[in-house]
Amino acid sequence: MKQLSTVFLVFFLTIAHAQDDQKTRGLFYKVSLSATLTTNEDYTIGNDDDQSFINLNGIFLNNTLGYQFDTRSSVGLNIEYDHYLDQNLNFFPVFLDFTYNILDFDDQVFIRGGYGKLVDLGKAFENGNMYKVGIGYRAYDDDFKNSWLIGFDFSRKRFGFRQEDKLSSFAVFLEFMLF
Numbered sequence: 583m584k585q586l587s588t589v590f591l592v593f594f595l596t597i598a599h600a601q602d603d604q605k606t607r608g609l610f611y612k613v614s615l616s617a618t619l620t621t622n623e624d625y626t627i628g629n630d631d632d633q634s635f636i637n638l639n640g641i642f643l644n645n646t647l648g649y650q651f652d653t654r655s656s657v658g659l660n661i662e663y664d665h666y667l668d669q670n671l672n673f674f675p676v677f678l679d680f681t682y683n684i685l686d687f688d689d690q691v692f693i694r695g696g697y698g699k700l701v702d703l704g705k706a707f708e709n710g711n712m713y714k715v716g717i718g719y720r721a722y723d724d725d726f727k728n729s730w731l732i733g734f735d736f737s738r739k740r741f742g743f744r745q746e747d748k749l750s751s752f753a754v755f756l757e758f759m760l761f
Contacts, residue, residue: 607650608761612658614644616735616755620668640666640751646679654683660696671749673739674701675712683720690720700741710741718755731757
């Protein structure tokens with residue numbers, strides 16, 4: 583097993599080094615912060631309670647290790663922590679995603695989708711499965727290496743007894759991608 587992992591590591595380091603001068607191929611790391619918002623049902627126009635119409639409902643932190651095949655497509659392995667404030671729920675999704683650039687100019691417009699499992703890390707975390715779809719905009723730095731991504735994701739989580747509980751959310755994300 584140790585020899586297989588060493589071969590795997592050397593293979594990916596060789597690919598990463600060979601593709602170091604290209605923006606369109608190779609291994610990447612991405613970190614993301616997302617927030618899901620909800621409307622305040624108690625809000626009234628002209629109130630003096632310092633309440634806002636839109637409230638924060640959840641925060642998601644994501645780490646991705648992936649491979650970009652060409653200028654249009656990439657795949658990633660995601661490890662995420664999701665916390666929903668109103669429901670007081672914690673999730674730890676581990677999932678694969680696929681991203682496809684639908685408009686490929688200096689900057690890109692992309693769509694993406696992913697599917698995976700909600701890992702059971704104990705009593706405080708829910709177990710089940712999830713899927714995610716999204717759309718976003720990717721802007722490169724001056725060297726066309728690293729990039730910022732901003733957009734929207736819709737996710738659906740199934741959990742609980744026989745996975746009968748469902749939670750859908752619409753999130754705004756901001757990501758930083760390193761090649």
